[in-house]
Amino acid sequence: MPPDTSPLPRVAVIGLGSMGFGMASSLRRRGLNVTGCDVSADAVARFVAEGGQGAATPAEAARDCDVVVSVVVNAAQTESILFGEEGVAASLPQGAVVVSSATMDPDIVRRLAARIEAGGWLYLDAPISGGALRAAQGELTILASGSAAAFAKARPALDAMAAKLYELGDQPGQGAAFKMINQLLAGVHIAAASEAIAFAAKQGLDLRRVYEVITASAGNSWMFENRVPHVLDGDYTAKSAVDIFVKDLGIVQDMARSAKFPVPLAAAALQMFLMTAGSGMGRDDDASVARIYARVAGARLPGDDATPESSV
């Protein structure tokens, strides 16, 4: 028997959106053999043009793979690409690992992981954060949990995608639970930043001065510092869309209701994201929540025109 030369693993990346494309590129740059798959043939063609391999279906992408990285939007899409028609399960070799990055309810993660493990594969719960730029640079933060075998099998791919890998436990669902705590806070902080900056505008304060004072004070948050500049510039081109937090705070609220745990702050924030999405701004930047406060209360934000309409 020839010696095991431990070749770099073959990886399939399912979902070539703003995060997945960057992750696939990072994997390829580190010398891994990467096949990309997306419902958009254009996205696959772009990845092939960059030197990657393309596949028309998850089943085709997963054939002969050691690692499948799932980077779709939610639990329903994850289930579909794994177990749906032409899904990963139809072709993935036994013993391979599924690295699942969509933000999901931990209960759903546990159910998906059980199905994967029952099929003879490994499952790594691996939600991500960091945004598209850091995805493209291979510098994501990954909040991972799963068995030692799943970590070991996925490690070359994780190392290529992450600047910071948190190993948060040996059970799938733990990574997802950490992620949801982060999303609860992030969503509340975006809504609070929007409430505060619009209230400052209503009082006629110099908003750039407010930004300067708050970012140096105890009222600061990562989200205030990151999102309020979009309001100051009147630029609501989506860096992260309102719809993301409609989804993620929705998951928080479902989890909390199921656990009989009251989340009045997250619930109030979700209502503000729903108002914003319902007003036609779901695909705009999530700092658009500030525009809803301003419209409701007659405050004027930078870049407001006379007829307050959605930018979509």
Place this chain on the structure above:
Amino acid sequence: MPPDTSPLPRVAVIGLGSMGFGMASSLRRRGLNVTGCDVSADAVARFVAEGGQGAATPAEAARDCDVVVSVVVNAAQTESILFGEEGVAASLPQGAVVVSSATMDPDIVRRLAARIEAGGWLYLDAPISGGALRAAQGELTILASGSAAAFAKARPALDAMAAKLYELGDQPGQGAAFKMINQLLAGVHIAAASEAIAFAAKQGLDLRRVYEVITASAGNSWMFENRVPHVLDGDYTAKSAVDIFVKDLGIVQDMARSAKFPVPLAAAALQMFLMTAGSGMGRDDDASVARIYARVAGARLPGDDATPESSV
């Protein structure tokens, strides 16, 4: 006429609590002539023992002064020490400046300033932040607004008390408005941190790991980073009491209602502070909001004993 030798101003500090005592000491250390006054004779005696001068009433403290620094708890106390019996107005020389540091509704600040200015004095709206330690070190942040004359007259005192002086406009009330924006955010962030850490406990997550992950992630806030360690240590000795945010979010809600501006996040946070204060923890540390979530939902926080009672 002899040349003006511009002697250092005589300063009265009214209110020798945890902030005022440190501010009075900082002023004295810089060589200013400082008289302290407080309803507590013990506090005055401590200041005298340190080498300061003491006075029994605001009127006595303000006699011959150039600057009066008011460091009481709220608008009612501020009005009382200025215009009440034996108040500052009974003795303060014409042209002196009142530096007012209590957190107040900007409308009330404008009314107090108008009365002071009508009396022939100057008014500087000067809310503070930074805590007792920085007060004692002369390193507060001061959010000030007022006339150029008020700033000029107060400057030697401001320089002795502040590491960072924001000059936010020429109208009293502007400093207060900036401060209330900060308090809105700070209060919401304490409640959100409490909601998140107790929800994490309910899910059985390792809370020190949650702290590590969140403080390195987009869900972080100044308050999460500062207050959650109190929860991790199970130590609710008041560094800043629940009652402070019952008051300050109450002011935010009153201001917002008066302006017909909805503040659903601040309103939800206020309800949590009210529940906490109403449960007997008003004088405990404001991280006690996390204990209310935990008690309501049956989550166990570090240091919880079997019988969930207030520590007061």
